[in-house]
Amino acid sequence: MNVRVADGADEWAQVISESFVPLSLAAACETFQGTARQSILQPGLTVTEVRTRGPSIVTRTLRLTRTEPRDAYIFSLHLDGAGAVVQGEREAPMAHGGGALYDAARPYRLVFPTDTWEIVLQVPHRQLRERITRAEEICGRALPAEHPATRVLAVFLRELSSVSTQLDAAQRAELGGAAVDLLATALRTLAGDGHEAPAGRQALLAAMRAFVGENLTDPRLTPEVLARRHGISVRYAGELFAEAGTSPAAYIRSERLRAAHRALTDPQQSHRTIAGIASTLGFTDRTTFTRAFARRYAVTPTQLRTGRTDSL
Structure with a gap:
C-alpha cells in the first residue's frame, strides 16, 4: 500500500x-x-x-x-x-x-x-x-x-x-x-x-444462460443481442462463456439443438414437420440443421424420429 x-x-x-x-x-x-x-x-x-x-x-x-x-x-x-x-x-x-x-x-x-x-x-x-x-x-x-x-x-x-x-x-x-x-x-x-444484472461473473453468466433458454425461438437471438440485453460488450460475454468452456454462439446453437431433440422425441409433437421444428428454433436451412444435429447426436433428425439410431 x-x-x-x-x-x-x-x-x-x-x-x-x-x-x-x-x-x-x-x-x-x-x-x-x-x-x-x-x-x-x-x-x-x-x-x-x-x-x-x-x-x-x-x-x-x-x-x-x-x-x-x-x-x-x-x-x-x-x-x-x-x-x-x-x-x-x-x-x-x-x-x-x-x-x-x-x-x-x-x-x-x-x-x-x-x-x-x-x-x-x-x-x-x-x-x-x-x-x-x-x-x-x-x-x-x-x-x-x-x-x-x-x-x-x-x-x-x-x-x-x-x-x-x-x-x-x-x-x-x-x-x-x-x-x-x-x-x-x-x-x-x-x-x-x-x-x-446480478453481481459477479457467475451470476451474470447464469442470467445470460437463462435468457437464451427463454428466447430460443427468437430468430433475432445472437451473441450481439445477448450481450446488449445484459449491458455488456460482446467481448466480455465471450470471456464469461469461455470460462464455461464454450462461446455465446456455440451455447445458443447447442441449446437450440437440445430443444429440437426434445421436440423430435415428444409424441405430442409428432404432427410437426422436421423443417417446421428447425425453423421455429432459428435454423433457416434444413441441410445446416441436419448436419449440426448429426454432429451433436450421431443420428439425423429423421433417424431419431423414425427410431433408426444406427450410427452415421
Whole structure:
C-alpha cells in the first residue's frame, strides 16, 4: 500500500495528481490536510482511501485532458462529509454511502465544502466498458446510497481497501475484477436495467444462460443481442462463456439443438414437420440443421424420429 500525506494545498495537489490523474487544486483552506492510502489491484486498477480536513475544490481542466490524457473512469464512494461531482452539465451531490462515476478523459470538478472520507476506485476504460455499454451516459450522475447494489458495492470497497495489504498480488487482482463487476452492477441502476444484472461473473453468466433458454425461438437471438440485453460488450460475454468452456454462439446453437431433440422425441409433437421444428428454433436451412444435429447426436433428425439410431 502506498500512503501519501499532505500538509497544505500545494502538497495535496501533488498527492492527488500522483495518486489518480493530473489535477489542479482550484481552492483549499490554509489549514488543509489530506491522506491517500492506495493499493494497486491490477495495472491501471486501484483502490484508494482518501481523507481530508478542510474544504477544497479539485479540477481536471480541459487543458489537462489534452496535455495529460488518461484512459480511466473514476468512481468515488462518499463515506463522510459533503461533496459533489460536476462533469459536463451534470452535478451529482454525493450522500453518505452513495457515489458518482466520472471520466478522466473529460473535464470535471470535485467540490468538497467540508472534511471528507472517500473510497476511490480507478478503472481503465476498457474494463468497465466490457461490463456496461452505456458508461458515458452515467458519468456525473449520483448513485443512490439506498439501492441494494450500491450497499453491496460500498461494503466490498471498504473491506477491500482495509485488507488489501494482507492480500498477495493474485488475490488483489482477482478481487479487483470482482470490484469492477460490482461497480458495473450498481451503475446499471442508473442505466435503467439494474434489476437484470446480478453481481459477479457467475451470476451474470447464469442470467445470460437463462435468457437464451427463454428466447430460443427468437430468430433475432445472437451473441450481439445477448450481450446488449445484459449491458455488456460482446467481448466480455465471450470471456464469461469461455470460462464455461464454450462461446455465446456455440451455447445458443447447442441449446437450440437440445430443444429440437426434445421436440423430435415428444409424441405430442409428432404432427410437426422436421423443417417446421428447425425453423421455429432459428435454423433457416434444413441441410445446416441436419448436419449440426448429426454432429451433436450421431443420428439425423429423421433417424431419431423414425427410431433408426444406427450410427452415421
